[in-house]
Amino acid sequence: MDRTDRKPNIIYILADDMGYGDISAFNEKCPFTTPNLDLMCERGMRFTDAHATAAVCTPSRYGFLTGRYNWRSVLKSEVIGGYSAPILEEGRTTVASMLQSQGYRTCMVGKWHLGMDFAKTEGLD
Numbered sequence: 001m002d003r004t005d006r007k008p009n010i011i012y013i014l015a016d017d018m019g020y021g022d023i024s025a026f027n028e029k030c031p032f033t034t035p036n037l038d039l040m041c042e043r044g045m046r047f048t049d050a051h052a053t054a055a056v057c058t059p060s061r062y063g064f065l066t067g068r069y070n071w072r073s074v075l076k077s078e079v080i081g082g083y084s085a086p087i088l089e090e091g092r093t094t095v096a097s098m099l100q101s102q103g104y105r106t107c108m109v110g111k112w113h114l115g116m117d118f119a120k121t122e123g124l125d
Contacts, residue, residue: 007104011040012095014064016057016111020048057113062087065094065114079113086115 021027025038026048052060058079059070066073066088073087080087088094096106 007102008044010099010104012064014061057111058087061112061114065096066092067095068092080115082113082116084115086117088114 021030022034023037023041024030024033024035025041025046053063053070054060056079058075059073062068062073062075063070073089075087096108099106
């Protein structure tokens with residue numbers, strides 16, 4: 001495959017309690033440096049106008065991953081726990097499923113906080 005035929009890599013970062021000025025490439029007065037993120041900004045494309053529909057993890061993740069207003073999900077308030085039932089509806093288009101339909105391979109690393117279907121240890125809810 002010719003290099004010009006390759007799809008670009010996409011890294012989608014959702015970070016709790018991280019502000020625009022917390023990456024030194026975006027903030028010359030940042031009290032610390034973020035060299036790896038800075039390099040990604042320098043070599044790639046950076047998006048600087050994003051908005052969350054909530055200030056807490058579950059609804060904001062639902063909105064970012066589906067493109068839907070988070071309160072249209074089964075979640076009507078608050079956040080869910082790690083052992084809660086999933087709130088992503090069966091068949092709901094997500095950023096990952098849309099990218100997969102275009103030939104991308106996707107993965108998720110880290111805090112999910114949208115519910116899980118895995119087997120639970122007795123006594124944990």
